[in-house]
Amino acid sequence: MLKTIDRIIQFVKYAGVSARQFDISIGAANGYTLRMKKNNASVGSDVIENILKVYPELNVEWLITGVGSMLKKDGKELILDYDSLPKSKQSEIEQLIEKKIRERQEQELKRLLKEVTAEIEKKQKEIS
Numbered sequence: 001m002l003k004t005i006d007r008i009i010q011f012v013k014y015a016g017v018s019a020r021q022f023d024i025s026i027g028a029a030n031g032y033t034l035r036m037k038k039n040n041a042s043v044g045s046d047v048i049e050n051i052l053k054v055y056p057e058l059n060v061e062w063l064i065t066g067v068g069s070m071l072k073k074d075g076k077e078l079i080l081d082y083d084s085l086p087k088s089k090q091s092e093i094e095q096l097i098e099k100k101i102r103e104r105q106e107q108e109l110k111r112l113l114k115e116v117t118a119e120i121e122k123k124q125k126e127i128s
Contacts (some may be wrong), residue, residue: 005036026050
């Protein structure tokens with residue numbers, strides 16, 4: 001029997017977005033959707049609310065029970081690109097990107113510091 005997470009995965013495939021893009025769009029942690037699928041876990045009502053806010057064309061009855069069609073009869077066009085997302089979601093995505101950039105910069109600085117420290121130690125040994 002299919003669960004809500006299985007139908008979410010169906011919708012993600014239908015929408016043509018990656019699971020990561022979908023997670024970002026609904027404000028979930030990176031890897032949330034695939035982790036829930038892997039664990040065959042139940043999806044919380046707060047996540048379902050976020051999904052329906054971002055993807056209002058999705059039929060809530062189908063999402064929860066599997067009854068009916070995936071999309072509402074008067075479904076709107078799918079929100080697939082950044083510019084079409086609500087400003088609040090765009091802001092969340094920008095914040096996530098900035099956070100990832102800072103993390104990568106910090107990692108790179110630590111790596112460079114180790115390299116420079118190793119070179120200094122090597123030079124000091126050569127001098128001694």
